[in-house]
Amino acid sequence: MELRQLEYFVAVAGERSFTRAAQRLHVVQSAVSAAITALEKDLCVVLLERNARRVQLTEAGEALLPEAQAVLDAALAARDAVEGLSRGLRGTLRVGMLSDLGLMDLPGLARDFRDRHPGVELQLRDATSGSAGMLSALSGYDVDVAFAGSSGPLPREYAGRTLLRVPQLLAVPAGHALARRRAVGIRELEHETFIDLPPGFAMRTVADEVFTAYGMRRAIAAEVGGIDATAAFVRAGVGIAILPAYAITPHGDLRAVKVREHNFRWSLNAVVLRRRRLTAAAAALLQLAAAHLIEQPGVERPS
Numbered sequence: 001m002e003l004r005q006l007e008y009f010v011a012v013a014g015e016r017s018f019t020r021a022a023q024r025l026h027v028v029q030s031a032v033s034a035a036i037t038a039l040e041k042d043l044c045v046v047l048l049e050r051n052a053r054r055v056q057l058t059e060a061g062e063a064l065l066p067e068a069q070a071v072l073d074a075a076l077a078a079r080d081a082v083e084g085l086s087r088g089l090r091g092t093l094r095v096g097m098l099s100d101l102g103l104m105d106l107p108g109l110a111r112d113f114r115d116r117h118p119g120v121e122l123q124l125r126d127a128t129s130g131s132a133g134m135l136s137a138l139s140g141y142d143v144d145v146a147f148a149g150s151s152g153p154l155p156r157e158y159a160g161r162t163l164l165r166v167p168q169l170l171a172v173p174a175g176h177a178l179a180r181r182r183a184v185g186i187r188e189l190e191h192e193t194f195i196d197l198p199p200g201f202a203m204r205t206v207a208d209e210v211f212t213a214y215g216m217r218r219a220i221a222a223e224v225g226g227i228d229a230t231a232a233f234v235r236a237g238v239g240i241a242i243l244p245a246y247a248i249t250p251h252g253d254l255r256a257v258k259v260r261e262h263n264f265r266w267s268l269n270a271v272v273l274r275r276r277r278l279t280a281a282a283a284a285l286l287q288l289a290a291a292h293l294i295e296q297p298g299v300e301r302p303s
Helices: 003-015 019-024 029-044 059-083 105-116 130-139 202-215 229-236 280-294
Strands: 048-050 053-057 091-097 120-126 144-151 158-166 168-173 193-196 220-225 241-244 254-259 267-271
Touching: 003 019, 003 029, 003 048, 019 029, 019 105, 048 091, 053 059, 091 130, 091 280, 105 120, 105 280, 130 144, 130 202, 130 267, 144 158, 144 280, 158 280, 168 229, 193 202, 193 229, 193 241, 202 241, 202 267, 229 241, 229 280, 267 280
Parallel strands: 091 120, 091 144, 193 220
Antiparallel strands: 048 053, 144 267, 158 267, 168 241, 168 254
16 A cells, blocks of 8 residues: 555545546546556455446445545655755645635735745635535545634534634615614514525524524525625615625615624634644644734624
8 A cells, every 4th residue: 555545545535536636636547547446456445436427435435535644644744844844844735715705815825825835835725615515625635724614613523713703784775674773673584585695604504593593484585606796686675684794884875784683693713624633734824814814893803
């Protein structure tokens, strides 16, 4: 069994594709296939079920994946310890991010990290499926660090540090019947139509959890891809929304209204997979992250 074989296996397991794994590893696909075949022959098991549409882990593959990643992490840590003494940090760091929150200067973070650690290849991946997708990417070893939202405590398999806490308000168009109100009861929203992010985003999760707790099922007129798009649909009068204050106040044609029973607060977290060893590169990025948070009205930094 070779480290290269384990590296190729982890890549295929994460991508669920030999083609995408080869692209990620910058090698030809035949090299990936040969390495996996040799690994399966060495272990006398089938690790991956292959068909025309997808690649899926077998039971043996599921068992091997965390152990293979642990071996690769240990090898990387050993290299970091030696190379860091003379050449600085090296390797690859894959980061999952939520780019449309307006809470972190991600371009500035990437620039400063690359300036300080030019030997590390930094790969940033936007969370098109929200925070839930970022956590899945961590579990599948597709990213090493994620900046992800949560409506409450993270599942036990993840270790996270809360960077910001974000309370939210009701956003309504200036001409809406509730626009002159400072506060409303949640039951007054029972027959309203909402704009929201798709399921999987922390903002959507916390709103769904609150309304469900009150036995209310919301009508969602549009599921859009970000905070700015949500605000635009509200301004157009398509529906109302639960949004952070900083997404409402810059727009003169929107009004912020408090919901008496709940503040719809969610958290932005820096998250890693608990069972993985934190690499020196990941630790360096997390250390820089706090300096690139953006101050926004109503947003709280943990003490």
